[in-house]
Amino acid sequence: MSPLFWLPPLLLLLTGMPAWSAAPVKFGxxxxxKFHHARCIQCHQFNSGKSNGRGFTSHRSRYLxxxxxxxxxxxxxxxxxxxxxEKLDYTGLGPAETCQLIKRNLGAxxxxxxxxxxxxxDARIRWALESGMTPAGRFPAVPGGYEAWAREAKAWIDGGMLCE
Structure with missing residues (x-):
């Protein structure tokens, strides 16, 4: 049997394995x-009294x-x-605090x-990353657009959603 017989299965095995030397992806x-980009913050602070938020107090206001x-x-x-x-307003929080806040509020x-x-x-996230058109016009795009966002978010999620 030729020694090259083992090469294709070995290559298949190795290409399907995660990179052992890759450092874990952390939220920061x-x-x-990107979470603190204007397109994200605009909505996430909308119902909060912080910064530019409207500070609405009615539970129905978020549907306006x-x-x-x-x-x-x-x-x-x-x-x-x-x-x-309003509990999802992460305005001014550092990487670890933002990460912990979003993980804490995931629901059941x-x-x-x-x-x-x-x-x-989520179509709203996709909209913010791709179009971002608001009634008043567009905010500057999130760096890298949806493709970079999806790649980075997937790596973070698949890596265990590490905060630090």
Missing amino acids: DALHE CDNCHTRRITGLPRGEWLAPN GDPKAAMTRHLLE
Whole structure:
């Protein structure tokens, strides 16, 4: 039997293995800066009294967004565009604190699945990273756009959602 017989299965095995020397991905490596980008902060501080937030106190106020963020602008049907509640305002928090806050507020169920749904599948996140059109115009784009975001978010989620 030729020694080359083992080469294809060996290469297949090695290419399917994770890089052993790769350092774990931490939230602060790339995502923290993007979470604090104007396109993200604009919505995440909307219902908070911090910074530019409106500080609405009614639980219904977060549903007022689609009065202006219409289907023509966002592509989402009425009732699906809403701002996060005030406990998800991470304005001014450092990488570890932002990471802990978002993980703490994931809700019930599998944390990895919940984070994947929100960061990679939620139409509002996709809109912010791709279009970002608001009734007043566009904010500057998040560096790297959706492709870089998806790659970095997936690496962080798959790596165990490490905060530090």
